[in-house]
Amino acid sequence: MVSRAGRRRADKAAWRRWGWMLGAAYLVLVLASCQRSSDEEQLLQAVDDKEVAIEAGETGDFMQHLAEDFTANDGELDRTGMQRLLMAQALANTHIGVVRTGTDIQVTDQRANVQITLLVEGGSGRWLPERGSSFEISSGWRLRDGEWKCVNAQWGRKL
DSSP: OOOHHHHHHHHHHHHHHHHHHHHHHHHHHHHHHHSOOHHHHHHHHHHHHHHHHHHHTOHHHHHTTEEEEEEETTTTEEHHHHHHHHHHHHHHOSEEEEEEEEEEEEEETTEEEEEEEEEEEEESSSSSOSEEEEEEEEEEEEEETTEEEEEEEEEEEOO
16 A cells, blocks of 8 residues: 555656656757758858858859859849859959848758848958948759759849
């Protein structure tokens, strides 16, 4: 025969075990929901690489993430035009800084939409930048042969 106090201790121990198991299950669910998919990670890495390339003035490193059929701003620029634009900015600014203030990635099968907000500044590299603007950029990406390539982009100044 088990005393009333013994039964209470057993009940408390059972509740503690259930509490720990529920807590651990909740933690696993939270961590799993926070993880990005590998596609999102690849896209985020490509966006990071493009930003680093812009800051370093390495247009070739930037261009490797663009598809051969890339277009921008409703056909205003093709892949070659984009390369020329980047080269012109690199020549006009001895220092270019890029700060991403927002990122949203939506992946659907072999396609993705990446929306970012950037603060871009440029100038001679002195203490204060001479120019700066905030941009909202929406880009479409395609997965081909295991590699994400940007196929189109739209951007405009954010006021």
